[in-house]
Every structure is written in structure tokens, then in C-alpha cells.
Amino acid sequence: MTLVILAFVVLLVMGLPVAFAIAGAAAMFFFQNPSLPFTIPAQQTITQTQNFALLAIPLFVLAGNLMNHTGLTRRLLDLVTALLGHFRGGLAQASLALSAMMGGVSGSAIADASMQARMLGPEMIARGVPKAHTAAILSFGSILTPIIPPGIGMILYGTIGQVSIGQLFAAGIIPAMFLWAALAAAVAIQARRGDWAPERARRLAPRELPGVLGAGFWALLFPVILLLGLRSGLFTPSEIGALAVIYALLVGLVVFRELSARGFGMAMSDTLADIGSVMLLISVSASLSYAMILERVPETLAGYIAGLPGGMEVVMLVAVLGVILAGFVIDATVLIIMLTPILLPMMRSLGADPVHFGIVFIIAASVGNSTPPVGAAMYSVCSILGCPVGSYARASVLLLLAIALVTCLLVFLPGIVLFLPSVLI
Template structure:
């Protein structure tokens, strides 16, 4: 065992991350340092581990669902779902802010990408919110915060990656994500209502929704909204695997594009290009992180960490609180997918040793990583949203304080009330 080589590799990795070197390059640099200091291991293994990391059947679902989400945006689905959300929430205090939250929740089942969701709504809804009297800061925070729901609602990309690493059923993770996603949606809508009422933000409409109007909006949106039902139902009934569900989602999105007569052949080409670039960026991180994770496994770091933590902490809830604090700090500095690939092999066995349900722990882990996308200094959702809306980062952070508190409360509920994450899974399975 060469702890010094592992330690120096970890130092190089963290240093590069703080210098804002791309995540995949930072991970590869840490791995190269280890191999350079361990001459007994052939250097070609690093290339083999990178390739082996992405040669995973479950990971095939990643490009499939990314492609389906991109095609959905070109098929006219977003406008129809947004109109439905406006009908449902129009009379609520906060109006368009409520539309923002509900749209993120529903689109999470279609796009699977929180950054794409945040960018889309920052362009579509924030200018309209500002025209309706909402402040730029509040509009930006609601957009970025609600985009956090996307990785929790099936089919989130984070669930696919976690399931492939920890050997946990991706189908069950999809179902488990419904509970945390709905919890965050409802609690965020309540918070938006309280803030809007305090500031005098008016509802989007003053008149009540007529049954005919509601039925029309629902009819226009029902086909896109059926996609998560088709995916989860198909997986649960054994019609197709989670990986095959991604290809089903692509076909379904193309059918909607033809049915709505909004998708052109040029959109298909553009969508495929976007899918390739998005998938490549994720797979570069997955491959590089897999090489570093192999190093940790070879040096028996997960086993040592498990023994150390179990000897130090006797209570599983104390362990979960410690993990929450640790992951929240990690999420502030390291990209979620990279952190997942490196840390899941370390922490999942410890959680198992404490008797913690693997699905519950997965939801806690994914939720923590989602929070990291919203917190400084490396919050990608914060930077993407502010980059589009031109909101100052310091104003964004100040406005986001109530939302940070809300996220902490939701995290505690997931930690101490397993029913939020495993209740629906137990019901269906």
C-alpha cells in the first residue's frame, strides 16, 4: 500500500480543482501522479480504467435521456407544459414564480438536466417575471432553486450514474426520486407564496380558471406529461430496462415532434449535436473519475474509511449528519458527477454497515450534490442562471438565504424520515 502516492495524487486533484482546471483534467492529473509514483503498476492501466469506466451498459441511458430531453425542447413540449402550469397556478400568490417551480418539476421528468432546465427558464420566464414586477434577484433565485428538482425527478441523469456505480436498481431509484422531488416542489411553492405575499407580488391572473380552459390546457400537455409514467410503468412491468427506456423516450419525443408539427429535420441534427457534446462532457468526467476511484479501491481506502467511521461513530443518524455536512462542503467545490464516482464507493459500504437503506442513502447523496449546484463558490446553477439574467452573484446569494434554509429542512426530512425516499418504492415493489 502506498499511502503517500495516494495522498499526493489527492492533493494534486484538489489543487487543480481550486485553480478551476476542468474536472476531468484534474482527476486525470491526480491519477497520473499516483501511477508515476507507483512504478510497479503498468502506466497503461490508467487508460484501461478510463475506458472501462465508461463501458457500462447502464450508462447507455445517459445519452438516450439527454437526447430525449433535447428533442422535447424542439418539439413544442415546453410551451404546452408551461401553459398548463400557468393555468394550474395562475390564481396562486406569486403567479409566474409558482409557474417556474411547477414547470421545473414537470420538465424534470422530460429533460433530466438541471442546467438545461435553468437555462431554458432563465430565458423564457425571468424576463416575463420582471415585466410583472418581480425583482431580478428573486426571479433568478427561483429559477435556479427550482432547477434543483430536475435531478430528483425521474429520469434524472444523477440516478443513472449512482445506480451504475453502487450497483443499485436504477428503476427503483427513478421511483424513489418522486418523493424528494414532490417534497421540494411543494415546500418551495409554499415559500414562494409566503415571500410573494410579503412583497406584494400578485397572481398571474385574477379570474378563476374555467373547466373548459383547464381541460384544453391539460389536453395539450397530457402527452408530454405521460412520459415519466411510461418510463416508470414500463420498467416496473418488465417491458423494458432503464437503459432501453431511454431509447423509448427518444422515439416518444420524435412522435410528439411530428404530432405537434414543430420539429424540423434541422432540429434533429442540432439536437444530435447537443446530445453528443453534453454526453461527451459527462463521460469525460465519468472515465477520469473511474480511474481515480480504481486507485482508491486498490489501496483499500473504502474499507479503511468504513472501519474508521464505524469505530468512531456508533449511531447511524450521527453518521448521516456527518455525511450531510461533508457532502455539502464537497458539493461547494467539486462537480456532482465527479464527486459521486469518487465518494460513492467510499460511503455506500459504510451506510450499508450501519443498516441504512441503500435507496434512502442514494437520495440523500443525490440531494446533497444538487444543493452543491446552488451554493458558492462553484455553484453551476447559480452561474448559469446569473449569466443569462445578468443578476449579480452577491445579490443572488443574499436573496437565496430563505431557499438555503428550506433546502436544509428538506434534507433533514430525507435524512430522518425514510418514507420520503423509500415509501413509494416499498409501495410499488
């Protein structure tokens, strides 16, 4: 297995796309074991695409892309700007709130970061927020997106680990609010140090609140429908994804009447591009996961980590630190696909709740989207805004510290994560 891991690292360093690096490493394993039929990789790849639960991913991505072309995202921005624009760096605070709300719309951190970089980035810079801080805030704010239902990471983790996706959806809400509060506090510190200007001259008057909330009503309603549908047992995660697409079409065609034929075509095109990359990763990872299970990698790793002094929380903290470090060089989606079969059985054997560990694990994996050297959200934002990665990294230290503190809190206080699933699901 050592040569397989080495092949994967070498292929990554050579600049090969991650999916092809995974496929190459898996091929190396089967070349090393000629007694195994070489039809197994093909079978594993095809079988992985037949998983009905994974149908939720393209459906939620399509729903999110449709909503971006209905005017719903713009109305959400107006809502959060009205509520938070009077703070220093009001647009920066509004971007975090928009990320929290966009979790119930797009489910994709990279899509959220890219959209906000185009929509808010130039405006934040024009209002005195340094370019590096603008890029860091927009990138790290997108970490909220996969934690709020319907996050794609939750669907992957739940499908691979046989964990209730409905419980994961409910469990992500309170931790996301904690992350939002921590990031907002970090931005407030940066804004005070940099004397960033507010977006609005005054706080929103109480008489203006009903009109502002009304404008964002249809966006705020979607997560409620999602959770109620799962809680009542009317829909499976895949079926609720189909409902999300229907909801997006109704909002765009009937409520706002802003979804044009061109917008629909762009939403379909964006969805095909997003889903193509995700499903390719899922498919080729099946063979590598098969190899790891056959070589008993999960059991071996579990033996090493479980031997650490301390309780289950210490082991989880070490596992989370390892995931964050791995995220510096491996995409979050790949981490979830590759490490769930390894880490989840280990944590279950130590008595950890799979929903609790899943939320902490997804947060840790998502950090890699915003950290050098391979963070996809980071590169997307820096490319759009023309920001050097070095400047970005220096500006993101406080934001990374805020996320680390919340992650540690969630590890040692599982009740924060498990409260809503115990009540709703």
C-alpha cells in the same frame, strides 16, 4: 493519497477543468506507485465507457433535447401557468412546477435551469420579481429535475453502486414533491414580503381544467410510461431511454408536428455537447476511484464516520452535510461519481437501505449546482440574467433552508423514500 488529494485541489484552484484535475490527480497516484503498470489508467478509462447501463444517459439527454424542440416545454409552461398563475409571484411558482415536470423530460438540472432562465427569467423580472430572486428561484428549482425520473444522477449512482435504477426512479417521486412543496412555501413567503404580482387575475375555473390538462397530456404521459415499462419488466433503463427518444420523435413529428430539420439538428448538437462533458468525467474518474479503493480510502473514512455517536441516521446526516459542503467546490456529477464508491459501502455496513441513501445523497450533491462558488446551474442562470453572484447568494438563503429541512426529514423518515419502490418495483 494525501498528495493526490492535494494535487486535485491545487489543479481546481488553478482553474483547470474538473475532468483534467481528476486525471492529473490520478496520474500523480500512479507516478507515486511505479510498481503499478501505467496501462491501468488507460484500461480503467476505456472499461468505464463500455458499461451498457450508462447508455441510458445519452438516450435520455437526447430525448429531453428533442422534446424541447417539439413545443412540449411550451405547453407544459402554459399548463402550470394556468394552474398556479393566480398566486403572488405566479410565474415564480409556475417555474417550480415546470421544473418538477421537466424532470420527466430532460433529467438535467443545468439544462432545465438554462432553459427556464431564457424562457421565464425576463418575464419574471418584468412582473416585479427582483433579478436576484428570479435567478435564485430558477436555479434552486432545477434541483427538482435530477430527483424525478429519469434523473441522470440516479443512473450514475445506480450503475456505480449496483443499485436498482428502477427502484431509484420510483423512489425519487415523493421526495421531489416534498422539495417542490418546501420551495413553493419559501417562494410564497418571498412573494408576500416583496408584494410580487400574480400572473393571472383569477383562479382557473373548473370548466377550463380539462382543456388545460389536455394540452399537457403528452408531457405528463411520459413518466407514467417510463415507470410502467420498468415495473412490468419490459424494458431495462437503457432500453427505456431508447423508447424515450422514439416517444420524443413521435410527439414532435406526428402529434404536434413542430419538430423541424433545424430543431432536430440543434437537439443533436446540444446532446453531443452535454454528453461529451459527462462521459469525459465518468471516464477519467475511473482511475481516481481505482486509486482510492486500492488505498482503502472507503474503509478508512467509514471507520471515522461510523465511530460517531448516534445511530445510522446521524452518520447519514453527517455524510450528507459533507457532500453539501463538497458541492460548494465540486460539480454534482463529479461528486456522485467520486463519492458513491466511498459512501455507499459505508452506509450499507451500517444497515442503511441503498435506495434511501441514494435519493438523499443525490439531493445533497445536486445542491452544489446552485451554490457558490462553482455551481454550474447558478453560473448559467446568473450569466443569462446578468445577476451578480453576491446578490444571488443573499436571495437564495431561504430556498437553501427549505431544501435542508426536507433533506433532514428524508434522512429520519426513510418510509417517505421507500414507499413507492416497495409498491411499484
